[in-house]
Amino acid sequence: xxxxxxxxxxxxxxxxxxxxxxxxxxxxxxxxxxxxxxxxxxxxxxxxxxxxxxxxxxxxxxxxxxxxxxxxxxxxxxxxxxxxxxxxxxxxxxxxxxxxxxxxxxxxxxxxxxxxxxxxxx
Numbered sequence: 373x374x375x376x377x378x379x380x381x382x383x384x385x386x387x388x389x390x391x392x393x394x395x396x397x398x399x400x401x402x403x404x405x406x407x408x409x410x411x412x413x414x415x416x417x418x419x420x421x422x423x424x425x426x427x428x429x430x431x432x433x434x435x436x437x438x439x440x441x442x443x444x445x446x447x448x449x450x451x452x453x454x455x456x457x458x459x460x461x462x463x464x465x466x467x468x469x470x471x472x473x474x475x476x477x478x479x480x481x482x483x484x485x486x487x488x489x490x491x492x493x494x
Contacts, residue, residue: 418461419465420450420461420462421465421467424469425455430477431452
């Protein structure tokens with residue numbers, strides 16, 4: 373029984389590693405170290421719905437901890453980097469928001485419970 377469980381864990385980890393290696397080329401992490409994005413799989417030009425510029429953006433990525441601009445399309449972050457790295461994602465319908473140096477941080481969802489009242493409700 374223990375051997376079967378270990379084999380299942382090994383096979384799952386192997387599948388995850390192979391999938392991660394196979395998907396690595398789809399990430400544009402190495403061509404421009406000042407920005408990172410997902411490559412578009414189609415031949416048509418990707419255009420952002422919203423571009424945030426002149427911001428102090430905390431990325432939570434140790435290789436590029438801060439950025440100046442961010443492009444968002446279809447509710448997803450398309451690219452984070454400096455202003456020039458985002459320019460090609462601006463189209464005629466893109467809303468450009470100048471934050472004038474304000475700070476942008478990842479969304480924080482504070483799900484907490486007070487110990488005694490929360491315990492009494494369980």
